[in-house]
Amino acid sequence: MTYFLAQRVAGFLLTLFVVSIIVFAVMNVLPGDPALTILGIDSTEDARAALRERLGLNDPVVLRYLRWAMAAVQGDFGISYSFGVPVAELVAERLPLTFTLAIAGTVVTIATALFLGISAAARHGRSGDWAIMLFSQMGIAIPAFWLSMLLVLLFAVKLQWLPPGGFPGWDDPMETLRALVLPTVALALVQAAVLARVTRSAALEVMRQDFVRTAQATGFSPRRILWGHVLPNALIPIVTIVGLQFASLVTGTIVIENVFYLPGLGRLLFQSIGNRDLITVQALVMLFSVFVVTANFIVDIAYVLIDPRLREGRA
Amino acid sequence: MRRLPVNLLIGGALVTLVISAASLSVIWTPHPYAAMDIPNKFAPPSATHWLGTDQLGRDLVSQLMVAAGNSMMVALLAVSIGALLGTVLGLVAAARGGWTEEAIMRLSDLGFAFPTLLFAIMLAAAFGPSLTVVVVAIAFINIPTFARVARASARQVWHRDYVFAARAAGMNRFAISRDHILPNIAAPVIVQATIEFAVAILTEAALSYLGLGAQPPAPSWGRMLSEAQTLMYLAPQLAIWPGLCIFIAVLGFGLLGDGLRDLSDPRLGQRRAHD
């Protein structure tokens, strides 16, 4: 168990290290002259040279990487070119919104998918199963940002029940909730469609196993068997997909925040790209990758919590 | 004669529709797609403009057709490159084994750390937004996916009797990979490619919507939607058609992929890996 954990933590840290190298390399080495990117092609050579000097761009690449990485580990991502404040401050200000959105999206995704997937499996081959699978097949093909627009058209433009976008802050919980309903639904529905399919086929697989018959022979109701025996045993593939989906959800927030004009990290990323604020972009891309890698790490650990057979270091 | 799976038929029909429209757009569209006709803006559907016109009086059908072409082109290039490089890597991993295989598979694990969208955003930020960046990003993220599929299938084939026979006859690993392994892993690779095609269409649309893909005046479903969003109160119909096109294309390729999988391996009919 301890060995297993140590192994996973080492793998996690190694992945973060390699990811940081890739992010740094793409943002710093490949594109040529960042000063040109920042100042634009109308700038003078002198101005560019001065900027390069100020940013330490003339130092060797390895040194620059180490400087960036060491500072980043301590929570210092440098000063934003365009906002003129530390990137860490910008992030701290916007993280709660993105985090709330991602967590709410994950919760809604899992709840919807488990309900639909298990219900479909319980009605295997009957019309309820077909309806749920049809919904899921269609949900997979709908782009989240288009779904967002359709939701806005219906609930904000036509019915005027909910705001079409924008964020009123955290002061009035009711207003905050109203602002986050459509983004959360748009974010979760597509993921739920994918996860419902996975849940269904995982549950069907488990339902064929003998212990389900044992539970039946002991007089348990189908409902109890489904949620108490089938679902826990179907969790391994479900958790795997949830881990992968968390990545989609996190990047999904980038898109959704832009659809609904929500001032989170995704919106900041776009403003920074527009402003050619490479330091901020680099920090945010790294941050999003950290979320994704962390989610994968948590999934690895979750396997062990779910299945006692994996606890003996055989994994 | 075995009955073809329903998803294959529906998927095939939708894909044919989209590809026909895209191909036709190269030689003919009802109107020049960029031709503006300001007095005639926001026209409702009519005999001349089947789906009406946009805020600059441009014909919607023509734009959607050309956008279909762009979308197909991006997906085709990106998935082909990704599939080609990934399959080769997977074949090499399976053929050589040992540390080569280990290295290739560890590297491809990294693909999981970068969702396509994030990777594309990073490239777009570094190189400036363009469809080329979109192609490169999707292709790059596809490499590990195909490396996995190819390696897993290739490893099974390596254990078959005729491969043992070929090895005993002194064929080298490259020749075996080319003559025996590759033809036998074609089916899973093609199935994967079809599904990745659907994902690529979605990704291109999202990136173009965000302004990181197709640049004006090149029509793209994603970009048309981002323009329509600002006009949502004025002309909600503009937000419908491009989204519907994306939906049809993605659904079509997704169903086609599922159908091909059912056809090549009915046992796997119920299952479906993550998207």
Add this chain to the structure above:
Amino acid sequence: MIDLTDIHVDGPTGPLLRKTNFSIAAGERVGIVGESGSGKTLLALSMMGMVSDQLTVGGVINVEGRDMTSASEVDWRLLRARRLSMIFQEPMSALNPLRRVGDTVAAPLMRHQGYTREQARARALSLFEETGITEPERRLSQYPHQLSGGQRQRVLIALALACDPALLIADEPTSALDAEVALRITDLLVRLSRERDMALLFISHDLAAVSRTTERIIVMYGGDIMETGSTRTIMHASRHPYTKGLLAARPALSTLGKRRLPTIPGSVPPPQDLPRGCRFAGRCPVEMAHCATERPALILTSTGAAACHRHIADDSGGQ
């Protein structure tokens, strides 16, 4: 205790179990023997109300004087919770791998009998002791994969006993175990049946195992009863060629250590290809002309009953 009248099960391609009468008295130990596909498991499942939705069950099922023919799923569930129990062949997969075995056994006690967690645990412990599980205290908190096959089967028996059933159906309980462990499990089942005055239905393809366990044996083939009789009659004075075939194919006692599945020449055809008459026609060494087309009736004799045209012909003509 349980009476089945004209019970039959039909699948999409035809009958899987032909009209059969069958009963077990309270505390009686009965065996069903037959190759796979003989319908023995189906017969057992129809007693539990657990035949799959895709199949149709006909006939009258009477459990402890109560007609279950048109009983609802909930009625069946209550019956399974209180009066009937069943254990299956694969002790490996018949236990939920994610639950501690103690919790698995405690669950029905808490659910159906209203035990508290502590009471259920204490009862599970005593059931573990009763079924001869070694180190019962420690086993309670172990997972299935940490137990041996024999221990797992004992856990399943403990689970089946949890609600003091009037009938325990054991479907091939020993087939997945090695010979020595199998012997101990059959002895355990017999002991439990005697001590608790609990009826036992022991289902197996292994005539030797069934004969050790039961007082009465039913021999099935192709969804039909071939012969019934007391265990002694079946083992020493069987009338039916199929039973004789099974007996002949039985491994000698000296080779019991490395048991092989008993075999009769040929193999069981799929249900839709079975002959209309006697199911055994085609593989029968003493087949007569009309055997494949006319279904022989189960004829009562002084010691049992057999369904064989030859048997009738011999009885009337030979003496």
